[in-house]
Amino acid sequence: MSEGSLGSREIRLVCRLQPGSQGIDVVLEALRAAGYTLDGNSILRGSLRAEFRATSLSGDEAMILVKSAEPDEFRSLLGLLVRECWYVDVYYHLRGGDARAAAGGLGIQLPEDGVYRSRVRFSGVELRVDAYPRHGALTISYRAGWREVNSGAALKIHERILGMESGRGIFDKLLGWIR
Amino acid sequence: MSEEYKREYVFGLDYGTSDFKFGPIALGEVPEVIENRGYFIDRSSLMSRIMGVDREIVVGKDIPRFLESREDLAERMVYPMRNGVIAKDDERAWRVIRELTRYALESFAPSDEEFEGFYVVASISIVSPRYMYERLFEIFRDLNRDRVLVKAATIIPQPLAVAISQKTPTCTVVESGHGNTQICPISMYPVRNAVIALNRGGGAANTLTMEILKDAGYGDLAKEESFVRLVKEKIGLIPRNLDEAIRYAKSNPEKVRVSLKIPGTRIKILLDDMAWTRFLIGEFIFNPGHEIFQSYFARGMPKPSDIKIGDTYFYGMMDMAEAVIMSVERCSIELQPHLYSKILLSGGNFSWSVPEGLEGIAVRPDEKLRQQLLEKEIEGANVSIVEDPKYSVWRGCIVYGYAVPHDYEWKWERMEGWMYVA
Ligand SMILES: Nc1ncnc2c1ncn2[C@@H]1O[C@H](COP(=O)(O)OP(=O)(O)OP(=O)(O)O)[C@@H](O)[C@H]1O
Ligand SMILES: [Mg+2]
Numbered sequence: 301m302s303e304g305s306l307g308s309r310e311i312r313l314v315c316r317l318q319p320g321s322q323g324i325d326v327v328l329e330a331l332r333a334a335g336y337t338l339d340g341n342s343i344l345r346g347s348l349r350a351e352f353r354a355t356s357l358s359g360d361e362a363m364i365l366v367k368s369a370e371p372d373e374f375r376s377l378l379g380l381l382v383r384e385c386w387y388v389d390v391y392y393h394l395r396g397g398d399a400r401a402a403a404g405g406l407g408i409q410l411p412e413d414g415v416y417r418s419r420v421r422f423s424g425v426e427l428r429v430d431a432y433p434r435h436g437a438l439t440i441s442y443r444a445g446w447r448e449v450n451s452g453a454a455l456k457i458h459e460r461i462l463g464m465e466s467g468r469g470i471f472d473k474l475l476g477w478i479r
Numbered sequence: 480m481s482e483e484y485k486r487e488y489v490f491g492l493d494y495g496t497s498d499f500k501f502g503p504i505a506l507g508e509v510p511e512v513i514e515n516r517g518y519f520i521d522r523s524s525l526m527s528r529i530m531g532v533d534r535e536i537v538v539g540k541d542i543p544r545f546l547e548s549r550e551d552l553a554e555r556m557v558y559p560m561r562n563g564v565i566a567k568d569d570e571r572a573w574r575v576i577r578e579l580t581r582y583a584l585e586s587f588a589p590s591d592e593e594f595e596g597f598y599v600v601a602s603i604s605i606v607s608p609r610y611m612y613e614r615l616f617e618i619f620r621d622l623n624r625d626r627v628l629v630k631a632a633t634i635i636p637q638p639l640a641v642a643i644s645q646k647t648p649t650c651t652v653v654e655s656g657h658g659n660t661q662i663c664p665i666s667m668y669p670v671r672n673a674v675i676a677l678n679r680g681g682g683a684a685n686t687l688t689m690e691i692l693k694d695a696g697y698g699d700l701a702k703e704e705s706f707v708r709l710v711k712e713k714i715g716l717i718p719r720n721l722d723e724a725i726r727y728a729k730s731n732p733e734k735v736r737v738s739l740k741i742p743g744t745r746i747k748i749l750l751d752d753m754a755w756t757r758f759l760i761g762e763f764i765f766n767p768g769h770e771i772f773q774s775y776f777a778r779g780m781p782k783p784s785d786i787k788i789g790d791t792y793f794y795g796m797m798d799m800a801e802a803v804i805m806s807v808e809r810c811s812i813e814l815q816p817h818l819y820s821k822i823l824l825s826g827g828n829f830s831w832s833v834p835e836g837l838e839g840i841a842v843r844p845d846e847k848l849r850q851q852l853l854e855k856e857i858e859g860a861n862v863s864i865v866e867d868p869k870y871s872v873w874r875g876c877i878v879y880g881y882a883v884p885h886d887y888e889w890k891w892e893r894m895e896g897w898m899y900v901a
Binding site for chain 2: 314354361
């Protein structure tokens with residue numbers, strides 16, 4: 301896992317299960333039916349590698365870590381989850397250069413130190429921004445439902461944050477807010 | 480609602496003997512790391528008065544800026560957890576722990592009104608006596624006096640955190656960091672009377688690396704611990720079988736030879752005809768009793784010693800497989816095969832890899848232990864290294880805090896749940 305100024309990125313999905321549902325089993329079933337391979341805690345399909353990290357004891361939430369995925373594979377996993385769950389909170393955890401790039405891409409001006417929290421709108425979705433400049437860390441999150449995925453907003457957010465569109469790199473130079 | 484609040488503000492603290500790993504759930508999978516140490520500034524000194532230094536202890540990345548070049552540096556630099564356990568009356572050590580904890584929490588505490596303190600999950604050694612738990616809770620409570628940083632806290636032993644991070648209810652955790660190694664069978668809960676502790680970890684390999692550097696003519700450099708550690712991590716190798724590896728190295732010098740440049744300096748290290756000693760570093764972690772180390776001890780290299788801290792015995796020289804077997808055999812016979820079938824290696828001291836071209840001669844730690852166990856007639860042991868072994872304790876803290884409901888309150892009898900301290 302890379303650290304420091306080179307950057308690093310992770311995606312965490314926190315799935316809120318349908319009230320009164322039979323816990324995570326329904327989701328697992330749906331994943332299998334959609335051609336995902338479930339092996340221990342791993343969820344695999346095509347370019348996607350994800351992992352179940354935790355479930356709350358009350359069984360109302362499950363946390364999935366997406367380790368790698370092409371944007372369309374990511375979209376399709378998220379699409380499935382929002383269908384089976386009540387909603388899914390999507391978190392992007394970024395460090396170093398990746399954090400700088402994402403902040404730039406969303407037009408966020410970050411301070412030098414302290415803890416910074418704010419909200420920005422992008423593609424019609426309210427994104428929450430949590431930044432820890434001293435540690436070079438940035439978290440961007442939003443609540444995804446059926447609407448966010450179907451409108452294409454989820455994919456746009458994904459690409460913008462991870463800098464998968466053209467033009468990535470110039471923002472690195474613009475904002476020297478980390479270390 | 481409070482459950483949602485909790486899940487957002489889970490905060491993990493892993494108090495390692497050399498490194499302190501910390502951070503909120505919002506960091507994802509990788510915590511912040513600073514050295515587990517504090518520097519006591521001499522506040523009576525003229526310079527500190529002129530410079531207007533108002534703190535007494537410095538921790539974290541700031542330390543190098545405050546280091547005075549003084550004789551008593553060693554005395555002023557306190558590594559509170561050097562042995563994994565802090566004595567009850569070691570006030571300086573406790574003050575450093577308090578300062579580190581404050582540093583960690585403050586640097587992530589948002590300043591808006593919504594924030595009512597973190598749900599802190601702290602992790603300490605499995606051999607920690609009860610007063611360490613009491614003292615830590617006291618520190619959390621006390622920190623809140625200046626500003627509320629901790630809403631509720633809980634404390635779990637490090638091997639349990641590892642098992643949690645791997646979602647493995649039955650296993651044997653071998654947690655080897657810098658200062659010591661804990662071997663702990665787990666069957667839902669840690670089997671406390673089966674715990675074996677070794678008085679050695681990555682630090683012991685540093686000591687040997689220091690001797691190797693001296694022998695190779697780098698005696699001056701060998702004095703700085705952080706430098707030695709870096710060299711160790713870069714050049715050390717775990718041999719599948721030490722004698723064979725040495726023979727191989729001597730007949731294939733070009734495969735094992737190594738040169739290393741220290742970034743940001745002009746220092747360059749070259750191990751040529753002594754390159755076979757690279758294998759000693761890895762062997763020492765698993766089997767310091769190998770006869771080859773006798774000559775180093777004879778020349779004054781300190782031997783990992785047996786010590787007793789509180790009620791716990793830390794073995795110095797016991798080999799790794801022996802320690803695992805001894806620990807497992809303290810559990811019920813029925814449980815033993817299950818414990819061998821899931822041995823988890825965690826901690827920075829298991830971060831060793833095998834360089835290209837040396838496959839089969841050098842091995843990873845899991846293979847080494849499996850081999851060692853096999854030699855002692857434990858067949859079919861299943862050993863694996865957890866992903867990112869340095870961070871697994873912290874990750875376990877986060878998963879635990881996320882899973883335990885906010886209304887599950889701390890009980891001393893079970894040592895679990897949330898202690899509300901705000
Ligand atoms: N790539 C590596 N190869 C070999 N050793 C490594 C590597 N990375 C880290 N280490 C060693 O791991 C040790 C630190 O591990 P870790 O952070 O788990 O210790 P700790 O938590 O501070 O100590 P403990 O768990 O004993 O309380 C150091 O001795 C370090 O040199
Ligand atoms: Mg540790």
